[in-house]
Amino acid sequence: MKVKRLSDIDVRGKRVFIRADLNVPQDDAGAVTDDTRIRASVPGIRDALARGAAVMVTSHLGRPTEGQWTPVDSLAPVGARFGELLGMKVPLIRDWVDGGAWHAALAPGQVVLLENCRCNKGEKKNDEALARKMAKLCDVYCNDAFGTAHRAEATTEGIAKYAPIACAGPLMAAELDALGKALANPDRPLVAIVAGSKVSTKLTVLKTLAAKVDVLIVGGGIANTFILAAHGHIGKSLAEADLVGEAQAILDAFPGKVPIPIDVVCAKEFAATATPTLKGVENVEPDDMILDIGPHTIAMLKSTIATAGTIVWNGPVGVFEFDAFAGGTKALAEAIASSHAFTIAGGGDTVAAINKFGIADRVSYISTAGGAFLEFLEGRTLPAVAVLESRAT
Numbered sequence: 001m002k003v004k005r006l007s008d009i010d011v012r013g014k015r016v017f018i019r020a021d022l023n024v025p026q027d028d029a030g031a032v033t034d035d036t037r038i039r040a041s042v043p044g045i046r047d048a049l050a051r052g053a054a055v056m057v058t059s060h061l062g063r064p065t066e067g068q069w070t071p072v073d074s075l076a077p078v079g080a081r082f083g084e085l086l087g088m089k090v091p092l093i094r095d096w097v098d099g100g101a102w103h104a105a106l107a108p109g110q111v112v113l114l115e116n117c118r119c120n121k122g123e124k125k126n127d128e129a130l131a132r133k134m135a136k137l138c139d140v141y142c143n144d145a146f147g148t149a150h151r152a153e154a155t156t157e158g159i160a161k162y163a164p165i166a167c168a169g170p171l172m173a174a175e176l177d178a179l180g181k182a183l184a185n186p187d188r189p190l191v192a193i194v195a196g197s198k199v200s201t202k203l204t205v206l207k208t209l210a211a212k213v214d215v216l217i218v219g220g221g222i223a224n225t226f227i228l229a230a231h232g233h234i235g236k237s238l239a240e241a242d243l244v245g246e247a248q249a250i251l252d253a254f255p256g257k258v259p260i261p262i263d264v265v266c267a268k269e270f271a272a273t274a275t276p277t278l279k280g281v282e283n284v285e286p287d288d289m290i291l292d293i294g295p296h297t298i299a300m301l302k303s304t305i306a307t308a309g310t311i312v313w314n315g316p317v318g319v320f321e322f323d324a325f326a327g328g329t330k331a332l333a334e335a336i337a338s339s340h341a342f343t344i345a346g347g348g349d350t351v352a353a354i355n356k357f358g359i360a361d362r363v364s365y366i367s368t369a370g371g372a373f374l375e376f377l378e379g380r381t382l383p384a385v386a387v388l389e390s391r392a393t
Contacts, residue, residue: 002389002392002393003167003168003172003173003176003385003388003389003391003392004165004166004167004168004388004391004392005167005168005169005170005173006044006047006048006140006142006144006167006168006169006170006173007047007170007173008167009140009165009167010051011048011051011052011053011139011140012051012052012053012108013052013053013054013108014053014054014138014139014140015053015054015055015056015106015137015138015139015140016048016053016054016055016056016138016139016140016141016142017056017058017134017137017138017140017141017142017159017163018041018044018045018048018055018056018057018058018142018143018144018169019058019059019117019141019142019143019144019145019148019155019156019159020037020041020044020045020057020058020059020144020145020169021037021040021041021059021144021145021146021147021148021368021369022037022038022041022057022059022060022061022075022078023037023059023060023061023062023147024036024037024038024061024078026077030072030076030077031077032077032078032081035081035085036351036355036368037147037368038078038081038082038085039085040171040368041057041144041145041169041171042082042085042086043170043171044142044144044169044170044171045057045082045086045111046086047170048142049086049109049110049111052108052109053108053109053140054106054107054108054109054110054111055110055111055112056093056096056106056111056112056113056114056137056138057082057111057112057113057114058096058113058114058115058116058117058155059075059078059116059117059145060116060117060118060123060148060155061073061074061075061078061116061118062116062118063118064116064118064119066118066119066120066121066122066123066124067119067120067121068119069094069115069116069119073116073118073119074092074115074116075092075113075115075116076092078113079091079092079113082111082113086111088111090111090112090113091112091113092112092113092115093112093113093114093115094115095115096114096115096137097120097130097133097134098133099136099137103137117154117155120154122154123153123154123155124151124153124154125153125154126152126153126154126157126158127154127158128158130154130158131154131158131159131161131162132162134154134155134158134159135159135161135162135163135164138163138164139163139164139165140163140164140165140166140167141159141160141163141165141166141167142166142167142168142169143156143160143166143167143168143169143172143384143388144168144169144170144171144172145171145172145384146171146172146175146176146367146368146369146372146373147368147369147370147371147372147373148372148384149172149369149372149382149383149384149385150371150372150375150376150380150382150383150384151383151384152383152384156383156384157383157384157387160384160387160388160391161387161391165391166387166388166391167388167391168388171368172385172388174365175365175367175368175369176385178344178364178365178367179344179367179373179376179377181310181342181344182310182312182342182344183212183312183376183377186309186310186342187309187310187341187342188214188309188310189214189215189304189307189308189309189310190212190213190214190215190308190309190310190311190312191213191214191215191216191217191304191305191308191310191311191312191341192209192212192213192215192216192217192311192312192313192314192377193217193219193311193312193313193314193315193317193332194206194209194216194217194218194219194222194314194315195217195218195219195220195222195223195314195315195316195317196219196220196221196222196314196315196349197220197221197222197238198221198222198240199221199222199225199240199243199246199247200240200243202222202374203243203246204378205374205377205378206218206222206250207250208377208378208379209312209377210250210253210254210257210258211254213257213312214257215257215258215259215304215308216254216257216258217258217259217301217304217317218258219293219315219316219317219318219328219329220238220315220316220317220318221237221238221239221240222315223260223261223293223317224237224238224239224290225239225240225241225243225244225247226247226250226251226258226260227239227260227261227281227290228241228244228247229244229245229247229248229251230251230260232260232261232281232282232284233281233282233283233284233285234281234284234288234290235266235284235285235286235287235288235289235290236286236287236288236289237284237288237289237290238289259297259300259301259304260281261281261293261294261297262280262281262294262296262297262300263278263279263280263281263293263294263295263296263297264278264279264280264281264284264290264292264293264294264297265277265278265279265290265291265292265293265294265318265324265325265327265328266278266279266284266285266288266289266290266291267288267289267291267324267325268287268288268289269289270289270291270319271322272321272322272323272324274291274322274324276291276292276324276325278294278295279294280294291318291319291322291325292317292318292319292325292326292327292328292329293317293318293328294328297328298327298328298331298332301332301335302331302332302335305332305335305336305339305341306335306338306339308339308341309341309342310341310342310343310344311336311339311341311342311343311344312344312345312377313336313343313344313345313346313350314345314346314347314350314373314374314377315347315349315350316329316349316350316353317329317332320352320353320356326356329353329357330357333353333354333357333359334357334359336359336363337359337362337363338362342364343363343364343365344363344364344365344366344367345363345365345366345367346366346367346368346369346370346373346374347367347369347370347373347374348370351366351368354366
């Protein structure tokens with residue numbers, strides 16, 4: 001995948017517009033509760049500043065109404081954390097699309113944070129006029145937000161068409177390199193772990209991966225749907241009965257590739273205080289909820305992971321937020337961390353599990369993306385990546 005990279009461009013004295021992914025969780029008081037994405041964005045900004053660029057950074061945050069700004073939509077808490085990480089003041093610019101005094105005063109070695117880009121009317125619809133205005137603000141456009149690469153919006157795709165130079169930042173480039181290594185020419189066996197609450201949101205990914213991988217491990221509500229397809233019992237567990245046929249089609253098309261759980265940890269209610277009960281899938285009762293996988297299933301999956309050459313992981317295999325039902329996800333996380341394979345993990349819940357079980361330093365690459373990560377696995381063209389490829393030539 002050929003794209004220009006920020007590291008290859010002489011940015012001295014130039015204005016660099018960086019689209020970052022700073023959509024971070026906050027508490028009720030507006031304080032940032034997880035700064036993973038902010039920290040991931042710092043290297044690109046620090047590099048551009050160190051090489052003499054005048055830097056402007058923007059991102060979306062939440063789901064504001066376009067054309068209307070409210071304090072809850074503000075990137076102010078993000079700017080405060082950025083300042084701490086960079087060791088310098090990071091002014092927050094609210095009305096920035098048309099430039100103005102702030103733009104004229106921005107000097108090499110300085111950085112400003114441009115207020116929530118989704119407050120600008122036309123951002124989500126990728127309005128051409130808006131994109132052209134933003135392109136005039138910079139000499140170099142840098143997309144360092146792989147997490148939004150699957151969306152064609154004004155700050156992710158439109159501006160890249162019209163900026164004098166369009167390139168990928170270090171985070172974007174690292175994501176593309178890691179995903180390419182995992183999927184384009186992987187060391188085998190290639191094992192994919194895809195888990196989550198719904199088959200419908202990941203069905204196409206499952207079909208695509210089943211054709212590419214050597215083993216496809218499913219977990220969570222997705223696994224429950226496959227258990228039904230294999231004529232097991234799931235009680236009142238989360239599943240999608242109308243997609244059992246689709247799950248069955250995958251099992252029929254790729255026999256032996258999708259291991260089905262053989263034992264599970266159940267409870268009568270969905271609660272951290274619920275009493276866990278170990279059962280074989282044939283013994284799950286009508287009022288049971290499956291909240292984790294059991295030790296025999298864990299042993300089976302750990303054996304598969306131990307022999308893998310490449311592992312792609314998206315989603316926990318149980319309700320890991322509840323300690324009583326975290327055993328399966330913890331065991332697989334530790335197996336992945338101990339593996340000699342090239343390992344890549346992505347998605348918000350996956351990152352949360354990695355952090356909970358303390359294995360971040362033993363995973364080859366951790367993606368900050370969710371939707372874009374899945375769409376890349378699916379083989380879709382990501383608009384923000386495609387435009388960088390076109391501008392590279």
